[in-house]
Amino acid sequence: MKKIRGWIYNTIIYLNAGVLFLMFLLLIVQVFYRRWLNDPLTWSEEIALITMVWVTFVGAYQCTAEDSHLKMSFLEDILPKTMSVILSVFTKIIIIIFLFLAAYYGMPLIEMSVSRYLPITKLSMLVPYLIIWGSMVLMIIEMIIQIIIEFKDLSFKKDSEHSVTSKGGKDL
Numbered sequence: 001m002k003k004i005r006g007w008i009y010n011t012i013i014y015l016n017a018g019v020l021f022l023m024f025l026l027l028i029v030q031v032f033y034r035r036w037l038n039d040p041l042t043w044s045e046e047i048a049l050i051t052m053v054w055v056t057f058v059g060a061y062q063c064t065a066e067d068s069h070l071k072m073s074f075l076e077d078i079l080p081k082t083m084s085v086i087l088s089v090f091t092k093i094i095i096i097i098f099l100f101l102a103a104y105y106g107m108p109l110i111e112m113s114v115s116r117y118l119p120i121t122k123l124s125m126l127v128p129y130l131i132i133w134g135s136m137v138l139m140i141i142e143m144i145i146q147i148i149i150e151f152k153d154l155s156f157k158k159d160s161e162h163s164v165t166s167k168g169g170k171d172l
Contacts, residue, residue, distance in 0.1 A: 023051035053128045057135035064139045103136045
């Protein structure tokens with residue numbers, strides 16, 4: 001499970017960096033054409049918009065995988081480890097429910113977007129909407145993995161504490 005998770009995460013990081021660089025290049029080319037050639041590109045803004053959607057939502061998955069979203073952790077810091085894990089799991093379950101509902105109720109929007117196109121490039125609106133939906137699915141999977149890891153870590157600590165106290169016959 002760790003290998004697959006690591007592979008997905010590393011692939012997403014490199015893809016996200018590549019897409020961000022592509023957006024940068026597109027905007028540089030757009031500025032060059034508009035400023036010095038006086039002939040602005042019409043399609044570059046739509047592609048830059050799609051890359052911005054990609055970077056935003058796939059970046060949200062990245063933050064989820066790194067556990068680097070902004071959060072108020074003061075309660076988590078003052079609670080005992082077991083209660084802190086329970087609180088963390090509870091909040092992750094709430095996030096999973098939200099993401100699941102957003103993904104589920106977003107399906108009609110995705111179905112409608114198949115027949116809608118961007119005005120200049122004629123790309124289907126399915127492209128940006130699938131990026132959003134796919135990143136929500138990735139975040140759901142990541143949250144489930146994080147919950148499993150937290151329970152494993154908690155049970156491992158309990159097992160190691162139990163083995164230390166049972167060896168000597170005294171609590172340390």
